[in-house]
Amino acid sequence: MKTYIHSTRFILTTATLLLGLAASPRPAFSQHGDDDGHGHGAEKVDVDDAIDAPDKHEGEVVQIDEATLQEFGILLKDAGPGVIGKTVHLPGEVVFNADLVAHVTPSVSGVVREANYSVGDRVKAGDVMAVLSSRELAAARSEYLASQARLGLVKESLIRDEKLLEQRIGSERQVLETRQAVREAEIALTLAEQNLHAIGQSQSDVAVLDDVPDTTFSSYELRSPLDGIVIAREITRGEVVSEQPEEPPFIVADVSSVWVNLSVYQRDLASVQPGMSVRIEFSHGIPEASGVVAFVSPSLDETTRTATARVVLENEHGQWRPGLFVTGVVTAGEASTSVVVPRSALQEVEGKTIIFIQDDAGFEPREVVLGQTGKDTVEILRGLNVGDRYVAENGFAVKAEMNKSSFGDGHGH
Secondary structure, eight states: OHHHHHHHHHHHHHHHHHHHHHHSOOOOEESSOSBOSSSOBOOEEOHHHHHTOOOTTTTOOBOOOHHHHHHTTOEEEEOOOEEEEEEEEEEEEEEEOGGGEEEEOOSSOEEEEEEOOOTTOEEOTTOEEEEEEOHHHHHHHHHHHHHHHHHHHHHHHHHHHHHHHHTTSSOHHHHHHHHHHHHHHHHHHHHHHHHHHHTTOOHHHHHTGGGOOGGGTTEEEEEOSSSEEEEEEOOOTTOEEOSSOSSOSEEEEOTTEEEEEEEEOGGGGGGOOTTOEEEEEOSTTOOOEEEEEEEEOSSOOTTTOOEEEEEEEEOTTOOSOTTOEEEEEEEEEEEEESOEEEGGGOEEETTEEEEEEEOSSOEEEEEOEEEEEOSSEEEEEESOOTTOEEEEEOTHHHHHHHHHHHHHHHTOO
16 A cells, blocks of 8 residues: 555656646756856857857957058958849850861771771871772772773774875764764763762872872772861771761861850740850869850750750860860840949858958958859849948958957957
8 A cells, every 4th residue: 555655656746847847948058068166057048049040250340450451452342333244154065066077987998908096186187097998999990090091092093084084095984983982982981080089089199090009009098188186986907897887987076166055944045145245164273265155046955945055166275175064154234233242352151152341340241142143243132232331352361360360269268
């Protein structure tokens, strides 16, 4: 019985304590501990307040004298309205200029005897990239030489028949038949020559056929049609190459000019038109480029649902390589805004964009909300008012002074 009574009292006591804890105010977290050692509770910080605690630099004032301002070239300006270019940011990629890319393929089939260039090699227009041994070329050359010989024979026959007719020994009919044979031989020679041109033989190549040695009579030279860099090679010695291969033996590209293809989303189609100025932004220290929208595709890609805006860039030094991802900033007009500052006024502090504002006490970091951005300027939507005096250039010096002060305070406790 006693055991039952004691158990009941224990249960009631425990329940009372739990109810009391539930009804008591939310406990607070101490900033420096639960007790200061003198019986007084230390300063308390509520959990919600701790979550929403402001930036540690908010309200902090940095004092810098006039001499330091001049030493570090800290430029102050009064906030005010300005004109900023309306811009559209588009993702894109550098690609080869399709007008300056050549698939180097033979006009005849043959066996590869020489392959003279590899990927990355520079070539000039007319350089012999490969040599093929081609029966087809040998047959075409032979046909030309045979046609040339036949024409010479019938011309000699015509001269002889005309002399016989003058001597009243031959007949006029014989002369007419020989003239017809000459005409047919001339046509055959012309066709043989055109066939040689069709398979890549130049006029100078045809002119020296009589002097071509038998050992190289079947040699076909595969030449580069332009100056450029070999960007692909699909050919090896001993390989049989047809006049219509699945893969071109060589691809040569002139990279002195490249295209930048920008993806234009549906929401931006009305803002991107041919003739607009574009700033191409690269990364990893690659310099920016400026250009003009040369072309906007008339239809959207079925997969990405975007149009393509093309910018042509002169690439004399080859720094803009095909395959690079870029951002194209298209200037789509201008707009007047209430507060505009230079980009140099913006500073990054603990993941926030701030501007240093000067007042009678010193310089205070103030978080701002950005609006439209131009090449060198940016619109401020909130955080900076017209007439506020702010650090426009070299704000890093003020930031460094602020960090130095915070570091010193943090070690003073």
